[in-house]
Amino acid sequence: MxxxxxxxxxxxxxxxxxxxxxxxxxxxxxxxxxxxxxxxxxxxxxxxxxxxxxxxxxxxxxxxxxxxxxxxxxxxxxxxxxxxxxxxxxxxxxxxxxxxxxxxxxxxxxxxxxxxxxxxxxxxxxxxxxxxxFCEQRQVRILAFDEVYEMCTNRCLRINKIFLKFEYLEPTENEHVALYSSMRYINFSNLSVENKYLQGINGSVLFKIQGTLVHAYMAAAFNSEGDSHIEFIVPTFDYAPGKSDDIHRDYTTVFVIAGQCSFYQYI
Known part of the structure; x- marks a missing residue:
């Protein structure tokens, strides 16, 4: 089952x-x-x-x-x-x-x-x-690493039908947060590579950090050993108070968040 x-x-x-x-x-x-x-x-x-x-x-x-x-x-x-x-x-x-x-x-x-x-x-x-x-709750099936990896290497994965679920504890408010997202693309290792991995990307997700809801770019990496690594890049701005010409966009603010992450499909 x-x-x-x-x-x-x-x-x-x-x-x-x-x-x-x-x-x-x-x-x-x-x-x-x-x-x-x-x-x-x-x-x-x-x-x-x-x-x-x-x-x-x-x-x-x-x-x-x-x-x-x-x-x-x-x-x-x-x-x-x-x-x-x-x-x-x-x-x-x-x-x-x-x-x-x-x-x-x-x-x-x-x-x-x-x-x-x-x-x-x-x-x-x-x-x-x-x-x-208008977005009802719907039954989904959690996908194992091997199943997603096999679909990728067999060139039969339908990217529009693969989604990502990520759950974490927001420390500022000590509150459970769950993110559900579509996938833009998925990196995967070719069969000739010894270390098997998957890395899903979505450039438009919601992210809550320090009690504030922001727009972020998300990456979720998995390996065949059951490990995962999740990062969010949040659009931030360098700001020097009092200088009207000293605001610049900066994408280097990265948050590495520990939590439970998995791919899924709708049933």
């Missing part, structure tokens, strides 16, 4: 945003994070657009929106939690090369200090926007 459990339905689950506005939109779900009684649903990347047929005038869809380096109003990752809409602004390296004062002010207003000179962007709520996740 194989091991089974329940997990949020990332295959068929979805989020509906703008429930009480003129325009609504539906997106799929990339990852789900539960923390105590709270549940957060990470949706898809969004870019600002005009709704072409919403009004009588002809606004176009993208043509009247500024085409510049990404700032908070233009591109974001969306999150649904407790009926409300949240987002992570997506800030690129080009944004800082332009020394965009609006971006710098935004980071100072919404950033959370980590250490002396680091800060990261937490979830920011969109006032007045509503959101609802």
């Amino acid at each position: 194989y091991e089974t459990c329940l997990a949020p339905d990332l295959l068929d689950g979805y989020v509906v945003n703008g429930l009480d506005s003129q325009n609504c939109w539906i997106t799929s779900i990339q990852s789900v994070l539960t923390s105590g009684d709270d549940c957060y649903y990470l949706s898809q990347e969004c870019r600002s657009e005009n709704i072409h047929y919403l009004e009588e005038r002809d606004p176009g869809i993208f043509c009247n929106i500024l085409n510049q380096a990404v700032i908070s109003e233009y591109e974001w990752l969306t999150v649904s939690h407790a009926g409300l809409f949240y987002n992570f602004p997506q800030l690129t390296e080009d944004t800082f090369l332009q020394n965009n004062k609006q971006v710098h002010d935004f980071i100072r207003e919404y950033g959370v200090f980590f250490g002396e000179r680091k800060l990261f962007l937490p979830v920011v709520s969109k006032t007045g926007w509503t959101s609802q996740a």
Whole structure:
């Protein structure tokens, strides 16, 4: 018999945003994070657009929106939690090369200090926007290392049907956290390699650290001996107080988190 459990339905689950506005939109779900009684649903990347047929005038869809380096109003990752809409602004390296004062002010207003000179962007709520996740619990089967490795080496693994579950204890709040995520790609050792391994990657997951919910890049490595190693990279920013031109993006803030991790498939 194989091991089974329940997990949020990332295959068929979805989020509906703008429930009480003129325009609504539906997106799929990339990852789900539960923390105590709270549940957060990470949706898809969004870019600002005009709704072409919403009004009588002809606004176009993208043509009247500024085409510049990404700032908070233009591109974001969306999150649904407790009926409300949240987002992570997506800030690129080009944004800082332009020394965009609006971006710098935004980071100072919404950033959370980590250490002396680091800060990261937490979830920011969109006032007045509503959101609802339709994501039931569904039976899943936990996959053993050998099973996933065999599918990889036989070239028959269907990446869109493999998911990752990671559970850990958030020390700041002494709270159990569970992350459920789709996979972007999986590294694996060829048969000629003596040390057998798997390493799954997902570039868009939710992560809770020091009581703050953040957007992270996740990597989960496994070997045939039953060992695992989990890392998260959190978008952080160098920040020198009082210097408007001294904020730079830095991806070197890595968290190595101990916990229970496994691949799974929906039944």
